[in-house]
Amino acid sequence: MVKDKLIFFLAFISTIFLFLPFTWLLSVLLIKGAPVIFKGGLEFLTGIPPLPGDGLGGIGTVLEGSIFMAIIASLISIPISILTALYIVMYEGGLFAKILRFLVDSLVEFPTIIIGISVFIIFVQNLKLGLNGISGAIALSIIMIPYTTIQAIENLRQSKDEYLEVGYSLGLTDSNVIKLILSEGREGVITGILIGIAKIFGETAPLLFTTVTSFNIFLRTLTSPITGVPSLIFNFAFSPYNNWLDVAWGAALILALTVTILFTLARIFTRRKL
Amino acid sequence: MENYVFEIDHLNVWIENKHILKDICNLKIPKNTIFAIMGPSGSGKSTFLKLLNRLLELKKNVKIEGEIKFYGQDIFKIDPIRLRRRVGIVFQQPNPFYHMSIFDNVAYALKANGLIKNKADLINAVTEALIRANLYDEVKDRLNKPASVLSGGQQQRLVIARALALKPEVLLLDEPTSQIDVVGARKIEELLISLKEQITIILVSHTPQQAARISDYVALFYDGRLVEWGQSENIFTYPKNELTEKYVAGRI
Secondary structure (H helix, E strand, O other), X not given: OHHHHHXXXXXXXXXXXXXXXXXXXXXXXXXXXXXXXXXXXXXXXXXXXXXXXXXXXXXXXHHHHHHHHHHHHHHHHHHHHHHHHHHHHHOOOOHHHHHHHHHHHHXXXXXXXXXXXXXXXXHHHHOOOOOOHHHHHHHHHHHHHHHHHHHHHHHHHHHHHHHHHHHHHOXXXXXXXXXXXXXXXXXXXXXXXXXXXXXHHOOOHXXXXXXXXXXXXXXXXXXXXXXXXHHHHXXXXXXXXXXXXXXXXXXXXXXXXXXXXXXXXXXXXXXXXX | OOOEEEEEEEEEEEEOOEEEEEEEOOEEEEOOOEXXXXXXXXXXXXXXXXXXXOOHHHOOOEEEEEEEEEOOEEHHHOOHHHHHHHEEEEOOOOOOOOOOEHHHHHHHHHHHOOOOOOHHHHHHHXXXXXXXXXXXXXXXXXXXXXXXXXXXXXXXHHHHHHHHOOOOOEEEEEOOOOOOOHHHHHHHHHHHHHHOOOOEEEEXXXXXXXXXXXXXXXXXXXXXXXXXXXXXXXXXXXOOOHHHHHHHOOOO
16 A cells, blocks of 8 residues: 555656746747747748847748648658558558668657758758758758658558458458558548648758858748748847847747647547547 | 348368368358358458359459358349349448538449439438438438538448448348447447348357347358257257357366
């Protein structure tokens, strides 16, 4: 009995310790960031970042850049992830499927800064793509693919276990059975995509190598020299200018909120499964 | 010959080098009957069932020897997709398509297989299948609701309706009531009895009691072997084999 209580007590204490940093982080962000956003209003979401000492402005350029890169990265990652996951699930046990699975698992833990450098060397320098949203999105998609693929594998495997035999027993052809498995596993796949987007939305290291460090350009063409919210935070937070520090806090809160919303959406999709 | 749907002889099956079915000889499944297969778990009942519509071959490392005839024709020479449309199957766990409406669950195979394209025909076919599965009255006002709103027993009848929509000649059922409550199970048993006028039913039964209640013919599998088969009343009243006697009495 005493032992049970002790274990319960220790678990409770650990939970508190998990809570502390989270609430602390959130409070600091709210205290520092919320006034900035209220002061800036809608302008803060749509405007151009200010010059040193020149008011608050906004983060419209980098927010647009982040959304643009998230969309391009998703367009690259989603088909690759789903097809890879489908292959791994349908040919489970085969040598190539095992190799693929190993690669996906390794990629998940791969340092993102190295992904940034590699994309810089291959795409920015050798293929002369330049520092822009496309290069950034390529780096981000390499980070996103393993997350979405692993989530898709788990869900499609479950869907396959449940519906492969059913599909064939209803006289479906191979391609219709695959359609059925995808369709019945789709919510989990969408969850994975949302988690993947949330993951890349806050990624900083790869952007430092693949995008620019000027923050006042809106997207005009696909290859406009733009960057995302995290690199603005990284640069502004280390500046000596008070108005830049304010912008960094506001941007950090926006980033945190966006990622939290994406994770919440992902949770809702997971729960709808049953 | 037309009186038998399936005729099985000298059948052996190995899965991953394990001998699962051992020399099943001279087993004939008569048309328009309920044929129950019983036996302790691991005796090869489900394997046998999945063999009859060639679902077993989806597994890796399956070796099949021997003869299975479907209306006199070698099943291994029939296109499996066509065979499966004629020989439907229902599994132990109710497995409707949870993302689809009740209507779409039944309509799915008809649409995906391109068998019915006209909307009015589709509605008729779905209605007919639901009526045959004794489910129509319970769901007619909520055909667009997802299948997950139904109880376990209703889901299992929905799955039966889904299989019936293809108008199969044979329905295979693998312990269809073992996961269902008593009332739901009774409804399924009544349904099977009403269906046998039109189609042949092969049922893996999880209890000898159920087999005795509803089957016309019964076979006992034990350790991959066919111990005995025949008319249910004979087998249950005068079992020839000692194993059958023990199984029916609930001693193995």
